[in-house]
Amino acid sequence: MFKKKSDWFLVLALVMMAILFYSSSMTYHEQTSVPLLERVLKNEPLKQWLSQFSFHYAGSEQSVKASGYFKFVEFFVRKGAHFGTYFLLALFSYLGLRPRIEGAFLAGIFSWLAATGYAATDEFHQMLTGDRTPLFQDVMLDSVGALSGIVIMSVILYFVGRKKRR
Template identity: 85%
Template sequence: MFKRKSDWFLVAALVMMAILFYSSSMTYHEQTSVPTLERFLKNEPLKAWLSQFSFHYAGSEQGVKASGYFKFVEFFVRKGAHFGTYFLLAAFSYLGLRPRVTGGFLAVIFSWLAATGYAATDEFHQMLTGDRTPLFQDVMLDSVGALTGIVIVCALQWIFTQKKRR
């Protein structure tokens, strides 16, 4: 059924898409990590250091003073999840498509645009889910995560190719 390694990468990309779809189907209250953070970070490590920082993201102030320690940490967890899941989605997509497409650049472009398009539809899906806020900024973060994943995979492929030639 799956004869090539690239087939498994495409399956992994589909699994990532299913995880993202499931995740965006959940309300914020079903998905929040604040109770877990409160349990594991009872002593609020790095609170004094984190309190020095605040910034605006999608029109809202983010910081310990504005939203509290645990919500601020959760903000980074959630945005890291955005970046990381789209990093993996695009990397898997690229690795699955690269052997099938003539010219690696086409695989790069298609994987990146497909991941960015999926990010946009995922934010639209969140708009249809109660207690969720679709954000254009999240699509941009997802897109950067996807591009980063592809660039790192391409760089690693180039490095391994150079080592084989020696």
């Protein structure tokens, strides 16, 4: 059925899309990591250090003072998940499409645009889900994650290919 490695990468891209769809179907209360963070980080490590940081994201202040230690840490966990899942989605898509599309650059552009488009539809899906807030800033974060996955893999493949040619 799946004879080439690139077939498996496309399957992994579809798995990532399914995970993202499922995650977007959950309300914030269903997927919050605050209770877990409260158990794991009960001594609030690095609280003093984290308390010195404050910034705005999507019009809201993000800081320990504004949202509390656990919600501030959760903010980074959630945004890291955004970046990481779209990093993997685009990476798998790129590796699956690279042998099928003439030119690695074109495969990269297509994978990046597809991941960014999926991010936009994912935020729309969140708008339809209760207790969720769709954010344009999250689409941009997802897009940067996707581009990072493609660029990093392109650099790795370039150097691996160069080493093989020697």
